[in-house]
Amino acid sequence: MFNYLFEGTIIHCPERLKLDVIENGFLHVQDSKVKYIGNIKPENIPSNTVYYKLNRYQFLIPGFIDTHIHAPQYPNVGLGYDAELLDWLKKYTFPTEVHFKNENYAKRIYTYIVSRTLKNGTTTAAYYATIHLKSTIILADIAEEKGQRSFIGFNNITDCAPPELLQESNDVSIEETEKFIQTILDKNNKLVQPIVTPRSALRCNEDLLKRLGDLAEKYQLNIQTHISENKKEVEAALEAYPGYKNFADIFDRNNLLTKKTVLGHGIHLDENEKRTILERGSSIAHCPNSNVCLHSGFCDVRDLLNRGINVGLGTDISGGCNPTILDAIRLSLITSNGVSFSKPEEDNYKPINYVEAFYLGTLGGAEALRIDDRVGNFNVGKEFDALLIDLNSKDSPIDLDLKCEDDFTTKELFQKFIYLGDDHNIDKVFVAGRCVVEDR
Structure with a gap:
């Protein structure tokens, strides 16, 4: 002590x-x-x-609290921002994530990213890893060794990715996810926790989403995924799930919108989605650097806060090009100013200020991850x-x-x-x- x-x-x-x-x-x-x-x-x-x-x-x-960061993408920081999200994933992200089947490589990269984020003041990070079980456990071990409060996400991907990054079946995906959860919980480290991580609605089928929701409920775990980051992504998700009324509905009807859910981005949410997210007590991880770098759009954080939705900040490495939440704080201010330029003068719209941005990077992140009883x-x-x-x-x-x-x-x-x-x-x-x- x-x-x-x-x-x-x-x-x-x-x-x-x-x-x-x-x-x-x-x-x-x-x-x-x-x-x-x-x-x-x-x-x-x-x-x-x-x-x-x-x-x-x-x-x-x-x-600082980073509510959305992809640990294996760190080698790609600063690369490929002439492309939009879906093309960028194919050209840069997926080829890099394949290499994490090599545990030595994983250890090297994960040591870099945990050390770098700590140096920049990130005391809590919600990490996405890859589909590689042993490498994901290595990330948890490094976070524990270096003393970073962390949520570690074993990725679930069965669709819409290179064959090397697809789990063989839903059964294998669930089996390995549960094995990861039990491995981390057995370590009994109060700083490092597993977080259920369906990569996105596009990359998981309906049955897998439902079973992941059940798994999160069984172990009372946090959940992280992506929502409405890019307009083309939204269109593709609704095409893949024709029986659903909107993007949020895909997660909601599969038990993945809970008080412990953090949804990355949330740029293009409609009114019904925002109401649903608020009712479920889910949160948004605002990633302003990534949203600009990958041409995704401006998230209206003032609107989300006014509605009472919990919002934290994320670096979204390497969609974002800077691993510090201090950068996310600054860009959240710039983004909010940008949103205000398109508002009618009679709306008296107020962009967020430096106090509110600082809140997002500290207590706001803790509230989003539901750890505000402990930190923030x-x-x-x-x-x-x-x-x-x-x-x-x-x-x-x-x-x-x-x-x-x-x-x-x-x-x-x-x-x-x-x-x-x-x-x-x-x-x-x-x-x-x-x-x-x-x-x-």
Whole structure:
């Protein structure tokens, strides 16, 4: 167990869409959980407590949460963005994923992606893997070893992919999925959990979807998949499922829209789909970088939030070209501004602001994955997943000595980190109290 006392600026979202900036504050972590947060120094601190006195340009924030990331696609980051989604998958993604039958290759790539995301402040990641059972277990082992809170998804694909990436049958797909689930649960690691992962409606038949829904219910697991990312994908899905009224209905009628479901993208949802998703308590993983890179469209996050739908952020590596949620926060702001340009003036449409975008990357992601009872902010009793930010670090991209008079306010410094910061400003990364990334 880990005990800390931080003194200085503490920034988090104590509740949905609300920012709390505590200057000259104290945060006490005892036995890896938040024991106290406030402006009065707590008493009776255990003698083994590690004390951090933060300077003017340092502050503590919750760890970032990536609700949608494809671990085996990391070799393709930055490649192929002249193509749209379906062509990009055929040309880049599927040929790369075939190589994960090689366990040595899988170990090398998965070590890179877990290390890279941790370095960039991702304390929780919801990973898609491949159809290769042993390689997917390797990803879980690496996440456990490096101390990243993770949801690991063994992919289910029986249709619409190269033969090397198709499971032999529904029976084999379900058998291997359950074997993976049991293997991960038997490890009894509180940080690493299995997540049921039908790759998409296009790549799983109806019987398989239904059986995966039953499997998720049996083990009370989270579910992740893709929905309405690309208009051509939507058309193809409805063509493959002619008896269904819309894309969301495909998942809903097969027991895959639950309170623990995270749906990647959700760009082209209609009114009925949004109502269904809200009623089921399912969530959207907003992936703004990928949505632009692969020409898929702009997701109207303001509309989703106004309806009460849970929304988190995803990097969608390698549909997205940046493995940090800080980039997703920035691009969610840019995307929302872009959406606002097409709205009639009389609608008084308000794009999301930096507070709401920060919420999406922290507490919003925790709510989407249904782990907000454990992480996402610094409320008392939560596990300590946190980033120690230093704006004046070596090689920082942020120039601080710019004002003629006084200094930037704390909120201004925070905004500079949101818009300009990078991994150089992330001095330490904590997951469940353990410091998993030290000062660099």
